[in-house]
Amino acid sequence: MFNSARVCIPAQASAAQRRLPNILTSSFATVRNGHLPSPPEPDEPGITHNDFILSILQSKPSLRDTKSYLQSFGPRTHPTKQTSSRTPVPLTALQMSQELLKNAQETPVENPVAAEILDPVIRRTALVKLQGPFTDRQLESIAKGLVYLEKLGLTSVIVIEHDDWVRGEQGDKAKAADEVMRVVSTLESQGARARPVLQSVVRLGPHESEEDEHINNDAPSPEAHVLPHDLVAIRSALRSGEIPVLPPIALDSFCRSVRIHSNDVIGALAKGMAKAGAESQSSINGTSDDVDLTPLRLMIINKEGGVPSYARNGLPHLLVNLTAEYGHISETFHPSWYSSHPTALSNLALARVCLAHMPPSSSAIMVSHRSPRSLIGNLITNKPELSSSLPHALLQGNGKLTPHTPTLLRRGAPVRVVNRTADLDREKLTSLLESSFRRTLDSDAFYSRLEERLDFAIIAGDYAGAAIVTSEPPGADAGSTAEPITYLDKFAVRPENQGDGTVDFLWVALHDESYGLGLSYAANPNGGKEGQGEGRDLVWRSRADNPVNKWYFERSTGHLRIGKWVMFWCDAEKRLKIEEGRRGYVGLSKVEDWERGRLSVWAKTIAEIPSSWSA
Known part of the structure; x- marks a missing residue:
């Protein structure tokens, strides 16, 4: 059997997306993906x-x-209620x-x-930070987006915030109450039912039983807490089909109501509602009146948009692995962004706190008020608007990536690079590969080959996903100066982790260690080369009938049809950038001198790689 490097996830293609080149009739092609037309901006009339x-x-x-x-x-x-047999x-x-x-x-x-x-039968909840100030027109657009989410079964619990509010100023609580009523009125004008919850539902400081509690991934604990009976007003509103809207106030140790930052309120609600949801999980009877308090999403709606990324020249991050990237994003935050995105880091910290308590499948989204429709796409797919593993040139060259593109944040998992087979957990890796490919691994042959050829392996979490890269010597007819071939031997994600961002996290790390090496935005702290070195062409292969080839087409520089297989590759980006910069307006030629003859060498070499699978 042929050993193909496949992403073990179902194809993302739909009937409206299958406009791809026919690889069975073309020997060589490069692919640029098309997109559905965008609807008008939400601030435009006539929606x-x-x-x-x-x-x-x-x-x-x-x-x-x-x-x-x-x-x-x-x-x-x-067990006690008969549900539909459909x-x-x-x-x-x-x-x-x-x-x-x-x-x-x-x-x-x-x-x-x-x-x-x-x-929907089950109503779920989302925590929403409404970070103004917003004009009436902007607030109307946001409210319409939240009403759409309610139609799909996601009811918002809104906490308001204003960037120009000053804590401790006279009349601060009255201003907050006025803004709550303004939001409620706007929601109702869009057909929703909303309820102002003006009393304090959170209490300052950690709960005494949680002072010594350690949070996953060392995420800080919220600066406030919620007791079970504090959620009565929110639960009542949700059961009545109303959207609760809260001001950022809390009770202090003297039971006085004081205004605090909305981040502290939302952090406390995320923890308290998740705990309440878990305790009442067994009592849910599956009727439309039930509300699961466990927050499914955190939505931060503001004027800034997402978190700016140095890798995208200040345009937003698309997908953030908080476990692996939180510190690096904070350390590489450009000084100019403190003016253009003054709350980006505090919102990043808020997402980290909340997702530490929310279910692993939950996500947070930071979105501009100009993109409320993105909330619908995130609810249905739980994915970023654009995949973070797509080539930078494709993302930034098609006009889809803008300052208003949302940032999706996941709790994620650590990503590390391993350079020795001795550092691999063979039992866990074997389990991962077999569950992903649904085939039995020929362990002796596979690990014997890795002992000789392993270049590096990238491991996500506790073997939730892995990319295995080998260094393959080219054939004798390639010449004595030919470089070893950097070959993607395996790319696998456990079925239960497919769709949670692990695929993109892995591919971005793979980019940083191979064909993206040497670029500033490849300097991610994953235990590998951290951006230091020269990029290398990455080569892999897949069966021509593999439905996930569409995913490969979008991420590869090109592909070559070889019999019943398709060979893909990604060109070393640094080498091309240097050459392109040297030539200026002339640009790159179709085939550079160093690229001549390489396809035939690659095709012949990888065709001789033995199968890793048992019969």
Whole structure:
């Protein structure tokens, strides 16, 4: 059997996205992906209910995305209650949009899955930081986005904040109360039911039983806490189908109501609501009146947008692995960003605190008020608007990456580089590969080959994912000066970690250690070369009928059809950048001198690599 390096996740393609070159009839091609047209900006007039439909379609939900959504919001089986016997069938993005368009025209929705999406059985909650000040027009746009989320089953618990508020000034609590009522009024004008919760629901300081508690990943504990009976008002509002809106106030040790920062309120709510949700999990009876208090999302809506990234020339990070990247982002935060994005780091810290207490599948999103439709895509797919593992030139050259592109944040997992086979946990790695590829590994042959050829391995978390890269000597006809081939032998993610960002985290680390090496934005602290060295062309192969090849097309420089296989590669970026800079406006040629003949050498070499699998 041929040993192919495959990403072990289902294809993300939908019927509306399958406009790819036919690799079976082309010997060589480079790919640039097309995109669905964007709807008008939310601040523009004339927005209709069809924007709700278009937002769902634009999120391009895959079969896995739809299934994951239904697992969170669809019917649940309860031992004492008979639920529907219908078996949900995941929809493609095109099918979903067709069903939703029927609903928009007020015609009956016959597909049960579409009906469940539009009328979810389980209501889940999201913590929302509404970080103004916003104009009436801006607030109206935000409210419309939150109403759309409620249609999909996600009810917001809103805590307001103003960047120009000064703590301790006279009348600060009255200003906060006035803003709460303004938000409530705006929500109701968009068809939602909202309730102002003006009393204090959090208390300053950690709870006495939690003072010595250690949080995962050393994340700081919230500066406030919530007792179970403090959540009565929020629970009552949610049960009544109302969106609770809270001011940033808390009770101090003398039971006085004082205004504090909204981050402290939200941190306390994230921990308290997650705990309350876990305690009441067994009592959920699966009816539409039930509300799971466990926060499913954290949404930070502001004027700044996401966290700026030095790797994207100040444009936002797309996906952040808080466990692995939090310190590095803080250390590389450019001084000019303290003016343009003054609350980015504090919001980053807020996401770190909240996600430490929220379920592992939860995520946080930092989004500009100009992009409320992004919240819908995030709810359905739990993914960033653009994949962080796409090539930088593709991301920044197609106009899709803008200052208003949201930043998605996940709790994530540590990512480390291993250079010796002795440092690999063979039992865990074998389990990962076999569960991902659904095949039996020929362990003796595989690890014997790694002893001889291993270049490096990238491990995500406790073997939630791994990328195995070997150094392959080129054939004798390649010449004595030919460089070893950097070959991606395995790329695998456990099924339970597919869709949680691990794939992108791994591929970005792979970029930094191979074809992106030497660039400033490859200097990530993962225990590898940290950006020091010369980039190397990365080569791998996949079966021509592998459905995940679309994912490869988008990330590779090119591909070559070789029999029943497709060979992919990524060019060393630093080498090309240096040459391009030297030539100026002339630019690069189609094939550089050092690239001549390399495809035939690569194809012949990797075709001789033995299979890693048992029969």
